Amino acid sequence: MGEPQHEMFDHATAAVEGALAAGASYADARVVIRRHEALQAQNGELEQVTHDEDAGVGVRALIGSSWGFASTSELTEVAAKRAGAEATATAKASARVPGSGLHLADVPAVQDAYITPFTEDPFTVPLDDKVEVVVSATRTMHEVEGVMVATAQLMFWDTDKWFVSSQGHRIHQRIVETGCGMDATAVGEQETQRRSYPQSFGHVETGGYEVIRRFDLPGHAAATAEEAVQLLTAADCPSGELDVILESSQLALQIHESVGHAIELDRILGWEAAFAGTSFLELDQLGTLRYGSELMNITADATIPGALSTFGYDDEGTPAQCVDIVREGTWVGVLSGRDSAHLAGLPPGGMVRADGFNRMPMVRMTNVGLLPGDSSMEEIVAETKHGVVMATNRSWSIDDKRLNFQFGCEIGWEVKDGKRVRMVKNPTYTGITPRFWGAMDRLAGGDEWFAWGVPNCGKGQPMQVGHTGHPAAPARFRDIRVGVKA
Amino acid sequence: MTLSMTTAVTSLEDLQALADRLVALVAARAEDHDAEVEANVRATRTRHGLTRFANSFIHQHVGEDTVSVSLTVAVGGRTSSANSTRIADDELSQLVDTTLASAALQPVDPLWPGATPPAEPTFTGTHDDTTADATPDERAALVEAFVTAGPELKAAGYLDTEASWVAFASTAGQRTAGATTRASLDGIHQTGSSAGSAHQTSVRLADLDAAAAGALAADRARRSASFTDIQPGAYPVVLGPEAVATILMFLSVYGFNAKSFLEGGSFAELGEQQFDGLIDVWQDPTHPGTIGLPFDAEGTPRTRYALIDRGVTSALAHDRRTATRADATTTGDALPGAASFGAAPTNVVMHGGDTPAAQLTAGIERGLWITQFHYVRVLEPKTVTSTGLTRNGTFLIEDGEVVGAVSNLRFTESFLHALGPGRVRGVGDDARYADGEFGAGVVIAPSLALESWNFTGGAKG
Numbered sequence: 027m028g029e030p031q032h033e034m035f036d037h038a039t040a041a042v043e044g045a046l047a048a049g050a051s052y053a054d055a056r057v058v059i060r061r062h063e064a065l066q067a068q069n070g071e072l073e074q075v076t077h078d079e080d081a082g083v084g085v086r087a088l089i090g091s092s093w094g095f096a097s098t099s100e101l102t103e104v105a106a107k108r109a110g111a112e113a114t115a116t117a118k119a120s121a122r123v124p125g126s127g128l129h130l131a132d133v134p135a136v137q138d139a140y141i142t143p144f145t146e147d148p149f150t151v152p153l154d155d156k157v158e159v160v161v162s163a164t165r166t167m168h169e170v171e172g173v174m175v176a177t178a179q180l181m182f183w184d185t186d187k188w189f190v191s192s193q194g195h196r197i198h199q200r201i202v203e204t205g206c207g208m209d210a211t212a213v214g215e216q217e218t219q220r221r222s223y224p225q226s227f228g229h230v231e232t233g234g235y236e237v238i239r240r241f242d243l244p245g246h247a248a249a250t251a252e253e254a255v256q257l258l259t260a261a262d263c264p265s266g267e268l269d270v271i272l273e274s275s276q277l278a279l280q281i282h283e284s285v286g287h288a289i290e291l292d293r294i295l296g297w298e299a300a301f302a303g304t305s306f307l308e309l310d311q312l313g314t315l316r317y318g319s320e321l322m323n324i325t326a327d328a329t330i331p332g333a334l335s336t337f338g339y340d341d342e343g344t345p346a347q348c349v350d351i352v353r354e355g356t357w358v359g360v361l362s363g364r365d366s367a368h369l370a371g372l373p374p375g376g377m378v379r380a381d382g383f384n385r386m387p388m389v390r391m392t393n394v395g396l397l398p399g400d401s402s403m404e405e406i407v408a409e410t411k412h413g414v415v416m417a418t419n420r421s422w423s424i425d426d427k428r429l430n431f432q433f434g435c436e437i438g439w440e441v442k443d444g445k446r447v448r449m450v451k452n453p454t455y456t457g458i459t460p461r462f463w464g465a466m467d468r469l470a471g472g473d474e475w476f477a478w479g480v481p482n483c484g485k486g487q488p489m490q491v492g493h494t495g496h497p498a499a500p501a502r503f504r505d506i507r508v509g510v511k512a
Numbered sequence: 513m514t515l516s517m518t519t520a521v522t523s524l525e526d527l528q529a530l531a532d533r534l535v536a537l538v539a540a541r542a543e544d545h546d547a548e549v550e551a552n553v554r555a556t557r558t559r560h561g562l563t564r565f566a567n568s569f570i571h572q573h574v575g576e577d578t579v580s581v582s583l584t585v586a587v588g589g590r591t592s593s594a595n596s597t598r599i600a601d602d603e604l605s606q607l608v609d610t611t612l613a614s615a616a617l618q619p620v621d622p623l624w625p626g627a628t629p630p631a632e633p634t635f636t637g638t639h640d641d642t643t644a645d646a647t648p649d650e651r652a653a654l655v656e657a658f659v660t661a662g663p664e665l666k667a668a669g670y671l672d673t674e675a676s677w678v679a680f681a682s683t684a685g686q687r688t689a690g691a692t693t694r695a696s697l698d699g700i701h702q703t704g705s706s707a708g709s710a711h712q713t714s715v716r717l718a719d720l721d722a723a724a725a726g727a728l729a730a731d732r733a734r735r736s737a738s739f740t741d742i743q744p745g746a747y748p749v750v751l752g753p754e755a756v757a758t759i760l761m762f763l764s765v766y767g768f769n770a771k772s773f774l775e776g777g778s779f780a781e782l783g784e785q786q787f788d789g790l791i792d793v794w795q796d797p798t799h800p801g802t803i804g805l806p807f808d809a810e811g812t813p814r815t816r817y818a819l820i821d822r823g824v825t826s827a828l829a830h831d832r833r834t835a836t837r838a839d840a841t842t843t844g845d846a847l848p849g850a851a852s853f854g855a856a857p858t859n860v861v862m863h864g865g866d867t868p869a870a871q872l873t874a875g876i877e878r879g880l881w882i883t884q885f886h887y888v889r890v891l892e893p894k895t896v897t898s899t900g901l902t903r904n905g906t907f908l909i910e911d912g913e914v915v916g917a918v919s920n921l922r923f924t925e926s927f928l929h930a931l932g933p934g935r936v937r938g939v940g941d942d943a944r945y946a947d948g949e950f951g952a953g954v955v956i957a958p959s960l961a962l963e964s965w966n967f968t969g970g971a972k973g
Contacts, residue, residue, distance in 0.1 A: 115648065300700050510968050
């Protein structure tokens with residue numbers, strides 16, 4: 027991006043020095059410059075083009091049992107040093123309500139650089155080309171009779187981070203992320219029906235504009251819109267206990283909500299209890315708790331090429347890594363940072379990241395996903411006596427311990443005697459996390475395994491929006507309660 | 513006033529100068545274009561301090577001081593927007609150049625309403641200097657009061673203070689500025705088997721009574737420590753202000769959003785009695801103690817109007833884009849960067865009734881008192897059919913009295929149906945700022961007693 031490297035490292039260093047001079051036992055700082063571009067079209071018209079850029083320094087200071095964090099958008103050494111001192115003063119104030127001392131698990135003090143591999147810089151692609159993608163896709167969808175609203179969006183991020191710690195880290199990273207999505211909404215008398223592509227809320231990867239070309243929104247527009255209209259006259263999803271077959275993007279969200287958040291160590295330790303909640307998992311169950319069936323193998327892998335949560339180092343300077351979370355159905359791992367890992371007596375997982383310079387890093391999912399199985403969607407349907415295939419998330423809700431969930435999907439197909447017999451609308455399913463995962467008896471793999479990217483994970487106070495990845499493939503779950511109605 | 517933007521921007525006057533500077537930069541570039549060049553500019557300073565506690569100690573303590581600018585330009589009706597925290601002189605010039613260049617490449621925006629014309633807000637924002645200047649020590653002292661209210665319990669939550677200073681300027685001559693503050697305390701106490709919550713929000717930090725909030729949360733937690741499971745089904749309910757605030761947020765986003773209405777996704781039938789006559793909901797930035805600025809993200813003065821007038825759906829929230837589309841007048845409810853989302857009311861006030869909240873259980877043979885909802889998501893926008901869970905205090909009512917606690921429940925319910933004509937038993941006299949899952953300082957709500965609420969699952973599924 028052409029920012030002077032030494033100057034940015036100098037600002038981060040000044041912030042760390044400011045914190046240490048004020049009395050911090052440890053400090054780290056990130057200078058972050060983040061560019062974001064977003065385009066949205068509706069019904070064949072361009073609706074919004076936005077270019078955002080935020081830049082500043084955030085500094086974290088540790089004293090006793092508390093972190094203090096301060097940030098400023100003023101990128102000067104004076105302001106950075108002042109922010110460092112403020113971070114320490116803030117941490118000191120916490121001593122009024124103290125806990126046990128917080129310590130950091132050891133990681134190597136690395137001096138390194140990492141850049142997302144990409145083919146085509148999305149910020150250098152002519153704007154006209156991008157506009158044409160969203161305008162033509164929404165025009166095609168809107169031309170389908172019965173479609174009331176057709177929207178499409180492209181989104182790009184280019185983030186430079188300069189990280190310095192009082193232990194000697196000095197890391198520059200450039201993370202490039204590219205995503206797209208579109209949806210068509212058909213409106214009936216007392217209902218709306220929507221179809222999205224490639225998944226709801228858009229799909230994002232680390233990489234360049236080649237991602238947009240690969241997903242070809244205009245080429246999928248007509249089929250997406252036609253399904254939305256067909257849903258208005260489709261039968262309602264049956265109610266009862268049936269087999270549920272989830273396509274991979276819905277299963278990705280199922281993993282996100284019922285595994286990814288549950289294994290966050292900060293939640294398990296109670297640090298997020300008031301807002302996001304805690305977890306049904308307790309640390310003394312690690313290594314023994316039965317999370318699901320033997321088909322269930324989950325990793326948190328920040329090294330998968332192209333996946334959304336792939337990077338070189340997290341925002342504490344811990345190297346990206348692959349951590350086993352569930353092995354053959356048994357819970358074996360967590361998502362952790364240096365402080366939570368030390369407290370739990372576990373190795374640090376490199377899973378702490380922040381949403382911009384002005385937010386404090388926190389435990390975040392990397393690419394938390396299922397390892398592939400050996401079946402396929404076609405085989406799974408063929409082996410199902412009575413069930414519902416459900417695709418593309420429409421709603422999601424789960425309790426504060428990540429146990430009791432209910433999901434709604436955009437579309438379903440009832441399966442009888444090994445065949446999809448009809449399209450159904452408003453498919454929903456509900457369950458209890460370990461019981462649900464214990465009911466997984468078929469899992470696809472091969473080309474159907476895909477690393478979905480979720481760009482809208484909310485957590486923390488103040489709220490931070492995280493980007494998470496979730497590899498998944500279609501899978502079947504036996505005897506699940508479906509078709510919950512008001 | 514000429515201000516070099518390499519100096520720190522701290523005051524409202526600095527921000528107005530910053531906004532004016534950007535408008536002047538755009539105007540100076542106008543001669544480079546054959547078509548009319550317009551701009552709306554917002555310059556914002558946000559100062560936010562937040563003290564988080566968990567396991568009864570302060571574990572995260574953060575502060576932020578950020579200055580940013582938002583620029584929307586139109587070149588012959590071709591629009592583009594930009595937001596940036598980079599405000600040095602050369603960076604502002606670059607921002608203007610790139611945004612104008614981006615706009616010139618766009619198709620004409622058919623809904624561009626023009627730069628915001630001059631209009632003076634009719635009231636001032638609510639701002640408290642002491643709250644804006646609150647220190648980490650002051651926040652920590654209040655957290656201590658909350659935590660010590662339940663010495664045998666585990667406390668968690670946050671206490672924050674936020675100050676915003678915003679200046680707006682447009683090439684059409686609108687020029688206005690305002691400031692607002694908010695202080696919130698949101699916390700729980702936990703017994704190991706249960707949790708109880710309390711929430712307070714005000715313009716002034718001095719208004720927060722942390723000890724009282726802590727005592728309330730601790731009491732709810734203790735009363736929930738022993739609970740029973742209850743069969744899912746339809747029950748009469750008393751909803752606390754937090755639960756009501758969640759409902760109002762959903763009605764606002766999915767129903768009163770004019771863009772949603774124009775796209776056929778809203779339940780709203782203007783002039784129709786869609787709600788019980790006891791339901792009276794206003795967008796009211798003039799309400800005593802209301803948090804917020806006197807103008808919206810487009811620089812339009814906010815207005816006071818009824819959304820639901822004694823059960824009758826009365827109005828939609830418009831920004832200038834939806835007003836253009838609907839041949840209506842903006843209500844001053846534009847949200848930052850939300851052209852594709854639409855407008856929504858952000859000073860929502862449901863008027864309280866005359867029934868003491870504690871007496872709303874009267875006449876309920878067997879029902880539930882819900883303190884708070886959790887993780888509510890919409891299943892069908894047109895009926896606002898939603899699912900979610902109860903949290904931090906769910907109590908059984910028998911023969912008009914609260915007799916004990918029950919485990920958390922999942923519901924699947926149409927909010928439109930639940931608040932429909934003849935379905936509201938009573939409105940409490942306890943209207944206050946409530947944190948309706950999606951943020952503090954947006955909704956003032958009382959407790960409500962409803963004839964029926966559909967619970968579709970319990971703790972065991």
